[in-house]
Amino acid sequence: MRRTILVLAAAAALPLAMACAGSKGNVTGEILGLERRALDGWLTGDPEPQLAIVDPEITYIHSAAATTRINGIVPLQKLYNGFRGTPLFDTYDIMDPHVRTSGTTAVLTYRLTRRRAAATDHWNATQVYEKQTSGWRVIHSHWSEVKERQP
Amino acid sequence: MRRTILVLAAAAALPLAMACAGSKGNVTGEILGLERRALDGWLTGDPEPQLAIVDPEITYIHSAAATTRINGIVPLQKLYNGFRGTPLFDTYDIMDPHVRTSGTTAVLTYRLTRRRAAATDHWNATQVYEKQTSGWRVIHSHWSEVKERQP
Numbered sequence: 001m002r003r004t005i006l007v008l009a010a011a012a013a014l015p016l017a018m019a020c021a022g023s024k025g026n027v028t029g030e031i032l033g034l035e036r037r038a039l040d041g042w043l044t045g046d047p048e049p050q051l052a053i054v055d056p057e058i059t060y061i062h063s064a065a066a067t068t069r070i071n072g073i074v075p076l077q078k079l080y081n082g083f084r085g086t087p088l089f090d091t092y093d094i095m096d097p098h099v100r101t102s103g104t105t106a107v108l109t110y111r112l113t114r115r116r117a118a119a120t121d122h123w124n125a126t127q128v129y130e131k132q133t134s135g136w137r138v139i140h141s142h143w144s145e146v147k148e149r150q151p
Numbered sequence: 152m153r154r155t156i157l158v159l160a161a162a163a164a165l166p167l168a169m170a171c172a173g174s175k176g177n178v179t180g181e182i183l184g185l186e187r188r189a190l191d192g193w194l195t196g197d198p199e200p201q202l203a204i205v206d207p208e209i210t211y212i213h214s215a216a217a218t219t220r221i222n223g224i225v226p227l228q229k230l231y232n233g234f235r236g237t238p239l240f241d242t243y244d245i246m247d248p249h250v251r252t253s254g255t256t257a258v259l260t261y262r263l264t265r266r267r268a269a270a271t272d273h274w275n276a277t278q279v280y281e282k283q284t285s286g287w288r289v290i291h292s293h294w295s296e297v298k299e300r301q302p
Contacts, residue, residue, distance in 0.1 A: 059249055059260050061275045063214065063295040069247065069260055069275070096220065098210055100290060102281045103254030107291045109210050109220055124212045124220070126277055126293045130253045139251060140258045142277045144214040144295030 028099040031108050031129055034136055035094065039112070042088040047080035055130065055137040063144040089114035095122075104131045105139075111146065122146035179250040182259050182280055185287055186245065190263070193239040198231035206281065206288040214295040240265035246273075255282045256290075262297065273297035 034053055041049035051073070060070040060079075070076050097110040105128060112123040128140040185204055192200035202224070211221040211230075221227050248261040256279060263274040279291040 057251070059251065059258070061260065061277065061293075061295070063275060063298065067297070069249070069262070071249070098220070098222070100208070100210065102256045102279075102290060105253045105256040105279075107210070107279055109212065109291065109293075111220070124214060124293065124295070126212065126291065128253075128256075128258055128279060139253060140260065140277065142212075142260075142275065142293040142295065144212070144275070144293065146218070147214065 027101055027106055028097075031099050031106050031127075031136060032094065032097060034129075035108060035110075035127060039092055039094070042083075043090075043092075045084055045086040045088065047077075047084055050138075051077060051080065053135070053137055055132075055139045058138055059140045061142040065143075087116075089116045091115045105129065106131070106136070178252055178257055179248075182250050182257050182278075182287060183245065183248060185280075186259060186261075186278060190243055190245070193234075194241075194243075196235055196237040196239065198228075198235055201289075202228060202231065204287065204289055206283075206290045209289055210291045212293040216294075238267075240267045242266045256280065257282070257287070 038050035056073045093113040095111040100107045108127040124144045126142040129136045130139045189201035244264040246262040251258045259278040275295045277293040280287045281290045
């Protein structure tokens, strides 16, 4: 069974996969919608859209903003509160997104391009989502800065 | 249900989780054993133990070794071939490992400490494993260098 899905991939999941993650055809669209809503929040320095979809036991790695892995939503809220009210960028793009589903899990990877005034930077993003009864929740994040500027 | 597991956690999985991932009690030990075997390979510049547990459709992000996300085992083999025969470190430690299971998936995070001669560096590691019929396979990796040296 092909497990890497594209936006237009057909929903052809096996019964067990269906039980775990639901129809695969729309997962990429759902996940990217949630991710954009979270990033849109940061356009105005609002961490709430991100926090609304963070699992209480999230593990969070950020190569610049945190010196060690953050374990759980409470210390993550504390980190985010330091940026609350500060727009992190004027515009952004989700570049080359890729979603792979595995049972109850969807692994989203992409490159985030951020622009603020004349500055542009790029970040590698891993967001591991889990399908819970209340919806998709981020159980792990890993952010790392791209050293070389990409075209 | 508590989803974060520790090495000595009791195996108390629900039927669906059992169907997806098997008994949870031993997952952390299994995953760490595979991870150590892969790292042990790099002690002698041998990528084969790592490649043996890489899924064909792996997505691979490395903030220093690759400028863009690597998609699939073939380009990853090409990257690894550049280091084949070169020991990447003399000793290493897996620091503060954490495994979270979700259905068929186990998300391993840790800090890798590498020592070579007088030099020591530190890396944030995310390894997303998927339980397949042939065993655990790495479906996503994300490596980023830790900028500040940790005690």
